[in-house]
Amino acid sequence: MTMDRKDPATLLELAIQSLLNNEPAAIHALREIPRELFPPLFTAAFKGGCKKTLAAMVKTWPFFCLHIGKLGVQEAHDECLKAMIDGLQVLPEQNTATGGSKLKILDLRPQSDCRTTCSHIITKSPVCFHSCPYFQNFPLKREAQHSTANLGSQSQLPRNPTELVVDISLDNTLRATEFLCLLLNKVEQSIGCLHLCCRDLQIYKLSKYKNKVKFLNMLCIDHLKVDQASLSEANKLLSQMVLLDSLTLSKITFRSLNGKVFRTFLSHLERMDNLQELHLSYFCIRDHLHEVLRVLPNDLDFLNLRFCELSYRDFTFLSQSHQATHLKLLNLSNNPVSWEDSGPLRILLENLSGTLQHLELNHCLIADSTVSALIPALSRCSHLRVFSFASNPITMSMLMRIVQHLTLLMELKYVFYPIPVHCYEQWHPHGNLDQQKLAEVKAQLKMMLHRVQRNDMNWNTFSE
Structure with missing residues (x-):
């Protein structure tokens, strides 16, 4: 034993x-x-x-x-x-x-x-690759402006102040507030000898923290996430940022897509040459996606547009955009449109077949006819690793057809599939579900995967 x-x-x-x-x-x-x-x-x-x-x-x-x-x-x-x-x-x-x-x-x-x-720091002139790229070019920043008489003028401050590199999440908790106060107090005590470098800033309910975040150096931030704010408030933050790699905006309110506030937002996006990820959710840009795409870098990697109320016109512009040949992640979930013509979505997938690794089309009211039209394009996405199309009204026969085609994609490991409509008394993602019928669906899927020797694939529903 x-x-x-x-x-x-x-x-x-x-x-x-x-x-x-x-x-x-x-x-x-x-x-x-x-x-x-x-x-x-x-x-x-x-x-x-x-x-x-x-x-x-x-x-x-x-x-x-x-x-x-x-x-x-x-x-x-x-x-x-x-x-x-x-x-x-x-x-x-x-x-x-x-x-x-x-x-x-x-x-x-x-x-x-x-x-x-860093293992390489053994030389006479040490360099850390994680140091602030912005701060290296400008040794004395906003922190030095708060110097007191204890050190006199800025010329007496060290040419290479210490860097304190952090990620900050302001999530309306006491813990988050206390941590931010600790950081700001340390900066104030340093009288210009400490550079607080926040790389990843997440803010929930921006209005609650707008007076505190103004003490952060926004030029250092490369990942910004704002949840619940007006677009004018978000614009004030974005106006100070040029090195963003990732931008996430959720539940953002504004009056009009034709107004000055939205135009200002587009102008800020246009300055962000380093942007690799854009995540928008609960951010209505109906019939205006083309304006956003025109100011984004052509080599954008991630595009997440959940709950953006996209129209058929928006899908058409997306399929024709420069980004449609480079994206690695695309999330169009919760944008139900009329799919009488699935051409734009099919063309989009064809254009992304050489780069796409992660695709989400959850809750888009995609039925059998649309899936049938998309299967040839999906089958060409040879680099696809994750595919999620849950909460769509798909029949069992179409699900089996999808399995037959997707198991040929050897890099695809995770699939989140919709529960077939016959498992509900009346189809609805939150309707009465027959657990016995769902168990039979899972058993059949498992048998099919075993038959084609794809036990490395994980097929799940959102309920699991």
């Missing part, structure tokens, strides 16, 4: 754990241990929630940069992050008092592919 056993701890791991069991001793040892031991000690301290040790390590960090990386992916560890921010020493006299920390970039963003410190 065999038993699963973990590999025994190494001598280094045992020594680190023994040291962390006595935090005062661990903190005292930081001035003596080789710098190569800092990364494994930091990892253990972070996982163990040793806040005092973490604060002390930030004060004495012997490398140019410190990233929480994959350590922050599984759990937020809010208290650990606060301790690290508290321990950050940015004023010249503070670093002298603690022995002179070399830390210039404290990166608190959870990233699964980022190491604790």
